[in-house]
Structures are given as C-alpha cells and as structure tokens.
Amino acid sequence: MKLIPLAWVRCLTPALRPLRVAVDGGWLRGSDLDACLGVVHPLLNVQRVMAQVLERRWVADDMLALTLHANGHWRGARPGQHLQLYLEVDGVRLSRSYSLTACNADGRLEIAVQRKDGGRVSALLVELLAVGDTVEIGAVAGALHWPSQSPGVLLLAAGSGITALLGVLREALAQGFSAPVTLLHYVRTPGQRAFGELLEQLQQRYTNVQVHAVFTDPACKAADGTAHGRFAAAHLDQLGVTAVDQVLACGPAGFVERVSAWAQIAGLGEALQVEAFTPPRLPTVQDARQAVSLRFARSRQQATGDNQRSLLEQAEAHGLRPAFGCRQGICASCTCLLLGGAVRDLRSGAVLREPGQPIRLCVSAPVGDVEIDL
Ligand code: FES
Structure with a gap:
C-alpha cells in the first residue's frame, strides 16, 4: 500500500x-x-536503504536490467562501483553484489542480473521480482574509475563483467571523453552479448569508440572473422588495437588473471585496473591437514571440521545457512564474531585470535578448535 x-x-x-x-x-x-x-x-x-523496481528490461538472453529508485537514505555511488542487494529466502538473509550500469543524482539507478543455473538470488530477481516490488540495498564498494587524462583506453570484459565497464564508459562519454576507446566483450554466444544494442548505439554516436564482441564458443564464428576464443594478446593485433595507455578489465577470476599476466608482459601492469566477480583462488593453507572442533554458539551445534577450508564452507557443510554475498571477503555479509580459538585469514595468512573480534567466514579457516557466534 x-x-x-x-x-x-x-x-x-x-x-x-x-x-x-x-x-x-x-x-x-x-x-x-x-x-x-x-x-x-x-x-x-x-x-535502511530501500528501492522500488521501476523497470525490467532484458538486455541479453540471460541478463535482465533492473531500474531501481532508492529512498532518501541512499547516499549515491559512482558508475563502476557495485552494491549489495539483500533478499530474504526461507528465513535466510542473502545478498549478492551487482555493478551499477547507471546511476543518477535523483536516486534512480540501474543494475543487471545474470540468470545462473541454481542461483538462488538471481532466480528470484529474474523470475519473481516485479515492477513496484521493493528490495534492500546495502554497502556500495569498488574503486574502478575512468582514467580521464588517458590518450587511449582499452576495456576488456568477459560475460557479465560488461556491467561494471558499461557504467564507467557511459559516464566518461557523457562527460566528453574524446580519446580512443576500444571495448572487447568476451561472451560464449551472440545471445549472451549483454547491452549489445546499446553498445552499438554508443559506437555510432561517438566516433572515438570501437566495440568488438569476441565469442568463446567454438561453434560461433566472429562477425568480422578475426578474434575468437578466450582472451589472448593476439586478439589486439587482429582487431587493430593500438595506442593503449590504460586498461580496465572485469570478468571471472580466470579471465582477470589472464589479462593481468598479459599486462605485466606488455609493460601495462601499472596502467591496469581489474575487477573479478568470482572469488579468486585463495592460497592453500600450508599447515598439515588437521581435524578441529567447530562450535557454532547461537545454533548450539558442535561439529568436526578441518584447518584447510573456510568457516563458511564448513558451516554450510554442516547444514547451517550463514548469510553471505561475495564469498571473497569484500562485502562483509558473512561477518560473525569469533568467540574462542583462532582463525587464519586465507588472503593474508594473518592469524586472528582476539575473542569478540569480527571475522569474515568466507575467508577465515580455523587454526585449531574454534567457537563462533553463529
Ligand atoms: S560473503 Fe562477502 S565477505 Fe564473506
């Protein structure tokens, strides 16, 4: 009402x-x-920052753009940043991170949701969320930004990585950026080329913009008969990409790793900004595998786990349903208090053992027996 x-x-x-x-x-x-x-x-x-769905628009076979209008608690964001979206499913608060493809000062913003097989949140957003429904918005994060003084920008996107790059590209062009911009969008099939129509329009309207779709499915040949398959340095030669000064890349962790390796070799390591939307491979714990006791205080459960896997994985394996979002230590959705014992931060290797200290379950593995407030 x-x-x-x-x-x-x-x-x-x-x-x-x-x-x-x-x-x-x-x-x-x-x-x-x-x-x-x-x-x-x-x-x-x-x-709480709540937003109403104003519009649903399919922008690829498997991607839906949602235009939202946030209430007055929204403090704004920059295109290229990502926000947490919260939904409650079967009594569990879930969150997922989505890049802003557009945002206006009046509280209107746009995100795009890719339908994923077995994805609990994406299925709800894509199938059930209707115009007029409301969702809760959480923290905004992300440091991707447009290199405004650059004489030549290369944008490399894979799959839904296009959403973050589209946001910064649109804003840069609207603000008059006129140096050459080349965008390569890697997708499996033509139907997965999200925002393809909009990108074509941008290419027609701005003479400094070149857009190429590169298909990775062996059955789909490139429209111009050149670049094909996963990102490779040869694609840049094949597509005539020269005078690159700054590079922005967004996609799954494996794609970002390949681009980063190329940039180092090409001497563009300092000029590269990346964003991966799947969890990076966390370093393996060097300690010998060891059984540990896991105590989940609020659930009044005790279980045997190990010192190798994250507490999030182990809690889920024992039937608990902790809140989570990014699963890579960014969004803080899985934060929980350490009540006893010690955990290792899987990203840095640091050991945390202060009782009452907040820890992120998705990037924390037990060092020995632990008790957490879950
Ligand atoms: S799920 Fe995002 S920080 Fe753990």
Missing part, C-alpha cells in the same frame, strides 16, 4: 532523523517504527 508518492518519501527522509536518534539510543525499536512507516509507503523507514 502507498499512501504517499515516492517523491514525498525522499523529501520526508531528513524529518526522520530524530527517530533515528531514538533508535540508536535504544529508546525506540527500529523494527516497530519501520512497521508503522511501511504502512505509509513500503520505502519509508528509519534508516
């Missing part, structure tokens, strides 16, 4: 500040207030 229009919700936000102070001070319960405010408009609440 909506008793007031969304524009009023955004205007009313500053007036909610005293209520937020009362909630922070423990005098009022935020959930009670949100329930009352939600009667007026589903996006009206004390402090």
Whole structure:
C-alpha cells in the first residue's frame, strides 16, 4: 500500500532523523517504527536503504536490467562501483553484489542480473521480482574509475563483467571523453552479448569508440572473422588495437588473471585496473591437514571440521545457512564474531585470535578448535 508518492518519501527522509536518534539510543525499536512507516509507503523507514523496481528490461538472453529508485537514505555511488542487494529466502538473509550500469543524482539507478543455473538470488530477481516490488540495498564498494587524462583506453570484459565497464564508459562519454576507446566483450554466444544494442548505439554516436564482441564458443564464428576464443594478446593485433595507455578489465577470476599476466608482459601492469566477480583462488593453507572442533554458539551445534577450508564452507557443510554475498571477503555479509580459538585469514595468512573480534567466514579457516557466534 502507498499512501504517499515516492517523491514525498525522499523529501520526508531528513524529518526522520530524530527517530533515528531514538533508535540508536535504544529508546525506540527500529523494527516497530519501520512497521508503522511501511504502512505509509513500503520505502519509508528509519534508516535502511530501500528501492522500488521501476523497470525490467532484458538486455541479453540471460541478463535482465533492473531500474531501481532508492529512498532518501541512499547516499549515491559512482558508475563502476557495485552494491549489495539483500533478499530474504526461507528465513535466510542473502545478498549478492551487482555493478551499477547507471546511476543518477535523483536516486534512480540501474543494475543487471545474470540468470545462473541454481542461483538462488538471481532466480528470484529474474523470475519473481516485479515492477513496484521493493528490495534492500546495502554497502556500495569498488574503486574502478575512468582514467580521464588517458590518450587511449582499452576495456576488456568477459560475460557479465560488461556491467561494471558499461557504467564507467557511459559516464566518461557523457562527460566528453574524446580519446580512443576500444571495448572487447568476451561472451560464449551472440545471445549472451549483454547491452549489445546499446553498445552499438554508443559506437555510432561517438566516433572515438570501437566495440568488438569476441565469442568463446567454438561453434560461433566472429562477425568480422578475426578474434575468437578466450582472451589472448593476439586478439589486439587482429582487431587493430593500438595506442593503449590504460586498461580496465572485469570478468571471472580466470579471465582477470589472464589479462593481468598479459599486462605485466606488455609493460601495462601499472596502467591496469581489474575487477573479478568470482572469488579468486585463495592460497592453500600450508599447515598439515588437521581435524578441529567447530562450535557454532547461537545454533548450539558442535561439529568436526578441518584447518584447510573456510568457516563458511564448513558451516554450510554442516547444514547451517550463514548469510553471505561475495564469498571473497569484500562485502562483509558473512561477518560473525569469533568467540574462542583462532582463525587464519586465507588472503593474508594473518592469524586472528582476539575473542569478540569480527571475522569474515568466507575467508577465515580455523587454526585449531574454534567457537563462533553463529
Ligand atoms: S560473503 Fe562477502 S565477505 Fe564473506
């Protein structure tokens, strides 16, 4: 039910500040207030960033663009950054990270969701989320930015990695960037070429922009008969890409690793910005495999685990359903308190053993017996 229009919700936000102070001070319960405010408009609440779906638009066979309008708690973001989207599934709060393909100062923003086989969140967003529905938005992160002084920019995207690069490209062109830009988009088949129509339009409108689709499925030949298959340095010669000064790459971890290896050899290591949207391979724990006792305090469960795998994997293997998002230590969705014992940060190797310390389950492996607040 909506008793007031969304524009009023955004205007009313500053007036909610005293209520937020009362909630922070423990005098009022935020959930009670949100329930009352939600009667007026589903996006009206004390402090959560909520957004309404304005439009659904298929931009590839397997990718849906969602235009959202956020409430007044939204603090804005830059194209190229990614945000957390929260949904509750079977009583478990899930989150996933999506790149912003566009965002406006009035709270309108666009993300694109790729349908994945077996993906719990993507299936809900793609199949069930309707125009008018609301979703919760969490933290915004990401440092990808346009190199505005560059005399030549190369954009390398694989699959849904195009979403992050499209955001920064659109903004740069709108702000008058006029040096050569070449975009190579690696996709398995032509049907998976997300935002292909929009990219063609950009190429026609801006003479400094060249867009190439590279198909990795052996059955799909390139339209221009040149580059084909996974990223290789030879593709740049085949497509006549020269005068590259800065490189932005986004895609699965394996793609980003290949691009990074090429950039080092080409002397472009310093000029490369990358973003991987699948978890990087975490270094193997060097300690000998050892059985450890895992105590999950809130669930009142105890189990035997090992010192090699992340606590997130091990909790899931024992039937628990911790919240998670990125599974690579970025989004903080899986953060939980360490109550006893020690864990190793799988990215840095650092050992954390302070009781009460927050740890990220997806990148923490037990060093010995541990107790966590899960
Ligand atoms: S799931 Fe994102 S930090 Fe662990």
